[in-house]
Amino acid sequence: MEAVIKKRIKQVLKGDQEAFADIVEIYKNSVYQLCFRMIGNRHEAEDLAQEAFLRAYMNIRTFNQDLKFSTWLFRIATNLCIDRIRKKKPDYYLDAEVAGTEGLTMYSQIPSPAKPPESEVESLELHETVQKEILKLPEKYRSVIVLKYIEEMSLKEISEILDMPLGTVKTRIHRGREALRQQLRYV
Numbered sequence: 810m811e812a813v814i815k816k817r818i819k820q821v822l823k824g825d826q827e828a829f830a831d832i833v834e835i836y837k838n839s840v841y842q843l844c845f846r847m848i849g850n851r852h853e854a855e856d857l858a859q860e861a862f863l864r865a866y867m868n869i870r871t872f873n874q875d876l877k878f879s880t881w882l883f884r885i886a887t888n889l890c891i892d893r894i895r896k897k898k899p900d901y902y903l904d905a906e907v908a909g910t911e912g913l914t915m916y917s918q919i920p921s922p923a924k925p926p927e928s929e930v931e932s933l934e935l936h937e938t939v940q941k942e943i944l945k946l947p948e949k950y951r952s953v954i955v956l957k958y959i960e961e962m963s964l965k966e967i968s969e970i971l972d973m974p975l976g977t978v979k980t981r982i983h984r985g986r987e988a989l990r991q992q993l994r995y996v
Contacts, residue, residue: 847891
């Protein structure tokens with residue numbers, strides 16, 4: 810293949826434009842694919858591939874025939890793609906007004922770090938429901954559940970506050986959680 814390419818290049822150097830058309834035919838898909846993978850836009854890739862072949866044709870006299878033509882051609886295409894990427898302006902600006910809106914900018918499309926209001930309401934409702942169900946627990950379970958999950962105390966602290974063995978605290982927390990889970994199933 811490389812011998813055919815070198816033969817065509819010699820014909821181009823002698824002024825045969827049809828010989829370059831053969832070169833284009835051989836490499837057009839490869840150059841297009843390279844451009845498309847770098848740019849990600851079919852139309853731009855087509856333009857860049859054409860530009861690469863045009864530059865190769867215009868600079869064919871600078872090609873070192875001891876090297877592979879495909880490497881030289883792909884380097885031209887790659888450099889064109891890199892230039893296009895560097896020069897490409899962003900498709901939008903954050904302070905630009907969104908079409909079809911009255912004064913909204915792209916900043917309004919950036920998600921807020923705050924929870925949405927619906928989420929806040931759901932969280933409050935859930936919290937109230939759980940709180941009501943905790944109040945229905947027997948006192949011996951309610952106290953350990955409140956100290957553990959609402960006051961966020963350690964098992965050792967709960968044991969000291971309630972003056973009961975650590976094993977008893979663990980058992981009551983487990984049984985209290987199970988009782989709470991059963992109650993919440995029916996809510």
